Amino acid sequence: MSTSTWFSSTMMVLVMTGCAPDLGETLGDGSSTTDAPAEEGGGPQVQHEDEGDGVTVSTIDATDQEQWIYLDLESREQRDPADPADSDEWDLGLRRFAIAINGGSSGTGGMEAVMLEGTTFDAVTSIPTEGWVTDAPDGDDENEDPDYALDEWYDYDFMTHVLTPKPVVYVVRTVEGNAYKVEIGGYYDEAGTSGVFTVRWAALAPG
């Protein structure tokens, strides 16, 4: 084999190999996109499941970085208010780890909430008489977020960045004046995606 033939044939091999096919196209092939079907629709990002004894377990997909997911407790419907800051359509708003109530700095619905420690969801049967607060503008703390009435719901692990619900129960008084007890059950879906809340809640009879 002559030198030039040798040279050109080896170079040809290299040229013909070219670049590899795209890996990205293999994503979203359905093999691992099995989101659980809704038990009962409350909206595109909200699903409810009745646990009995008037307790609802809602799964709320608040994974979006920008979009708030609004929920009206009485109707159990997901809402999409045109102007959430001036709307009585919603009670709870969720975005990532933030939970807003329709009151104070978050809305004009006049909502308030109480955080109860050292108790359990089932043990809360009456409406507290004191400790009511509402959402407030950012105060003197580490972050730059508003001081939500429900901003103490989690423990944060600095090493793993995992959020774990604290053993607390909130009681909220809605825009319509009804009281509900609310417990955050989890922040991750079965696939481990963060921003997917599991919320247990039930109405409290006026006492």
Place this chain on the structure above:
Amino acid sequence: MVSAVLVARMMAGLLVEPVAPPPEPVPVPARQDDEDEALDEPEADDEQVRTIVVTGTRTEQSLADTPVATQVVSRTEVEESGGESLAEVLEQVPGVALTRGVGGTGIQLQGLDPRYTLVLVDGQRTTGRVDGTMDLSRFPAEDVGQIEIVRGPGSVLYGADALAGTINVITRRPTRPHEAEVHAAYGGLRTVDLTGRVALTRERYAGSASAGLHRTDGWDADPSDVATTGSAQALWRVGTRQELRELGPLSLLGTADYLRRDQSRVDMDAAGAVFDRRNRTEVITVGLVPRIELSASSLRVSGSYNLWRDQFVQDQRGSTALDQSQDTWDHLAQATAQYDHAIGQHAVTVGADLQAEVLRSDRIEPTRVDRQRYAILAQDEWTPSLAPRVAVVAGARLDLDTYFGIYPTPRIALMLRPSERWTIRASYGRGYRAPSFREMFLQFANPSAGYVVRGNAELRPETSWSSSVSAEVRPWSWLWLSGQVFDHRLQDTIVVDTVDDGGEVTQFGYVNVGEAQSRGVETAAALSVLEPLALEGSYAFAHAWDVENQRLLPGRPRHQGTAGLRFHRRRWGTSLRVRATIQGRRLFYADVDGDAVEDEQPTPPFATLDLRLGQALLAEHVQAFAGVENLLDAGDATTNPIPPRTFYGGVTLRY
């Protein structure tokens, strides 16, 4: 290319001519007439004289005479190691510690991280660092002719990133008129290594082509969860090297290489999300080196292009919320002109390097960035005395980077050989490491792990001053000893700092606030008591200190050692090689008790033991081999993810 030649010529004119002519004829530069001196030397010194190295001074010299201490892994040692990749070969080399992380397998030299070691192939920079690490497992061993390791700053010759050291992989050259080789091995984890090579040498031509296929299953050191520890891998490459020489004073070398690697593994995050991760990496390298040799001078011009492309896909099981797909293209073009001239006792080198890099990645903002680097360098190797041999190398390099401006890196190195038994070397120099594009422009959010990393375009290079003194002694023909002390002082080191810790998402950013030191000792001994039996051992100590945080730098052993035994009876064609490595305790830091203060997390020392038995057959045309790697089955899933114990066997056919 033409402009590079012109620049080199202009610089040659500028820098060489003012040197005063020698007062009287003196011997030709030392490196050419050493063979007489070596005649009475012990056998291993002959090997030192025969071994040509290039990395320490950018000029070809014998290993015995190079003024810059160089550690060499020969082709024979590469084959005897049984390593199929650069990582597997280097893990047995004295004074080398390997790290395994998201960036792959990196090298720690003298207590410093992989980002401080420059990796060259035939003197050209390689590209594709991930997380600061050049993944040594991506370089297949079949085309490695020789590995040269120079410890200490090499920025004076090669510019950025050579603070702790420089590794130069010299690809194989044809040595005989016809060569053909087929190598096949099969082992645990269904590991297949299949390589082939042909080469042809004529009076004025040398050409070779080689190809390799390497695949292995992944492995899992912790079966209690679904995540795996080591990636499954399939890698193949083809390459060629074509050289036309002695066309008058001209010779011409062209190289081309293509490599593709697919890796896959299963990851799990702290929240329980499970990901199928895949990477497809491609590397294309093309080089062209014309060279003009005159009687006392040579001009070499080289151009090369290197593409590293990595496609990364993360597929979340049970959801698409955390799926990711990223495509990264890293182009690096280099042009070099180097002129070497011998004048009396001086061997002068001047050169210019041009470098252009373009990175396209979804993870950076803007998604396409580029930079250029222009450098000139000058070096004088002065050999005032041949017996005893004294050599002094003084050099300086000036890098102009389009981001950081000018960085000067001087170095002085000295060699003394008071008698044929002793060699003493010392060097003092400056190194620098340019911030990577990722450190400057990264925009990476990991919502599942809850952090954001932002690049900092204002970063300055990291710099160092380093010194070392080493000695080699051969008191008797059967014993060789070496020792080195080193001291590195790094300033402006780049660390990841918390920019904002509020809420769920921690924001990290890069800042030039660190300061580090690494100092220590490296020693080695080799002895051959009986003809077929050779023993070797090494011990290294490195005290690597984080000055900013007043604590040891994490993840590196203070003590490490190697021991080796080699039995080779040529008449029988039998060889046995036993290698052991020991790595001392390493410290990591993590907040385990939730008080927001990092606690020391020591990892226990570990040892690895490899055995390999070889038998030559049919006049050495056939080499059969079998062995075991990591016989003690060291390693775990978190701090020491090394492959488990594997047995292998195979055959190499040579013509």
